[in-house]
Amino acid sequence: MEKIIMLGVGHGATLDLYNTCFVIQNEGGNFLIDTGGSIEIVKRLNQMNIELSSIKDIFVSHSHTDHLLGLIWMFKRMATLKLDSNHKVNLYCNDLTYDAIIKVAEQVLSEGLIKKVFSNFNIQILTDGNKKIIHNIEYTFFDIRAKGPKQYGFECTLNNKKLVFLGDEPLNKELFDRVKNSDYVMHEAFCLDSEQDIFHPYEKNHSTAKSACEVMNELNVKNIILYHTEESHKEKRKELYIEEGKKYFNGNVLVPNDLEILELK
Template sequence: MPVYFASLNSGSNANCYYVSNGVTAVLVDAGLSCRETEKRMQRLGLDMKQVKAIFISHEHSDHITGVEMLSKKHQLPVYVSEKTWNNTNLSVDVQLLKHFRKDEQVLLDGLQVKCFSKSHDAADPYSFMISSNGINVSVITDIGYACKQVLTHFQKSHAVFLESNYCETMLANGDYPYHLKRRISGDEGHLSNEQALDVFFNYRTPQLSHLILSHLSKNNNKPEVVDALFQPHAGTTKVIVASRYEESELFCIDGAPLSVPTATRKKQKPVKDQRQLSLF
């Protein structure tokens, strides 16, 4: 059974990612309005009735704006960590509110969703690996650096939505105040183009068929800069830059899954400490 996936929107304005096995689907984050989410899914030929849950990575507004209305209108369970939930002002039917824990795997009619922690300036941030029939699709955005959990799941994945938030030169030379530059580039901020390329170059595996570069900054990045940086290293991996203005195409992985091979190059230790930092 094939696995389908798409970015409905990706950026600091709104984030929403779709993953399905053709029968059951989930949304990772719901930063678009309910109406806009429905429109974009309809344009892709996707059926909202197949969506069985929304998974929330953290409480920042660009990830949760559409949660209440989507859950209410379509009676969708909302999976979120308890700490994250307590840092939102959302209201969801108590019967639809589901709390997950670190490293929990949620089973949903043929889909398995692994919830793993990451480093970001939020109460209790998570990324997700969605699996079906041995095919793994991971959503790894809003990370300050590639911690051990991120690298482990990146190497297990056949497709990854990977953050490539900012160009280091553009951020350094831009007009953001110093404290904001430090926040963005810090261990609990966002992943730069160069850091994302390091993850891809050093930790990719032959089974990685799709890399969707996500959550680009409007002010400190450009899609053409990201594309030019990654395409020379793409090899057999299809590299796509997700838009902050529209949905991507609907991608599909079909066929027998491969076993997880070793990386194409010898792994190098990340520059930053592998310990998961305390969050606030």
């Protein structure tokens, strides 16, 4: 049975919520999607009983701080693990994201550490529509046609359900056909629609719970998973986002908390 373990559900500047990243876990292993922005990633994995050395597949959606910088901290921690040369970690990302990873790593890590860690990595540069089998699941990676830096999402089938991950921007109309009729869509929601004057989501290429749910409802999506949110409502966040989303979405609205495990049914 596959599970989605949400390590973080916050946006790029949250303090209590960790930045959005998660693990798809099945009998085959742990697939990490995005890394958050700090060394907290390692702690979060530990909290969910996931050893850093068990992460052999990592996907980084795009080059922004809150998705990429945790990887730099993972490199630092991995350098302490004394991994043998047969230990290989697949790093999946688009070309521009990879450029950013290398540039940041070169600026902030020693040459020796980079050499050591990268000897354990297989770099897999993704192009639009690339398919990869990861732990017996076929993932189709695709360009989400972001307004910001080149960003990739993916679709896959988990527990016989079609799941689409759309990164951290509103769904581009060019991708409507891909997303239509999906069982589960993972879509960002920066804030509540009623609070857009406070958080200005559209200026930041983000959605509200309402706008994300309206589009997914049009596309006949059955379940929407909202993440990459602000954190001002603390423990009320889940309830308020679900309440707003449900007004505009006929299916199920899920708003996970940090460290929540989702099982797709």
